[in-house]
Amino acid sequence: MEEILCNVEIVKDNNNFIARIQSDLGGMREYKSSNFEEVLEQMTMDLQEEFELA
Numbered sequence: 001m002e003e004i005l006c007n008v009e010i011v012k013d014n015n016n017f018i019a020r021i022q023s024d025l026g027g028m029r030e031y032k033s034s035n036f037e038e039v040l041e042q043m044t045m046d047l048q049e050e051f052e053l054a
Contacts, residue, residue: 006047010039019043026050 006023017039019031031042 005051008043021047023047023050025053 006021006026009020011018011020015034016032017034017036019039019042020028021030021043022028026046029046031039031046033039033042
């Protein structure tokens with residue numbers, strides 16, 4: 001049985017990349033940077049911490 005853990009939305013707004021994540025544990029949060037890799041790194045670290053605690 002599949003279970004949705006989180007929803008991820010990544011958009012580019014002018015020169016900024018914005019990642020929005022929503023999960024039951026962490027709620028809604030947003031990461032913003034002009035560097036795409038930085039946004040992915042922030043998002044990945046946060047999700048790893050969240051799901052290691054679950």
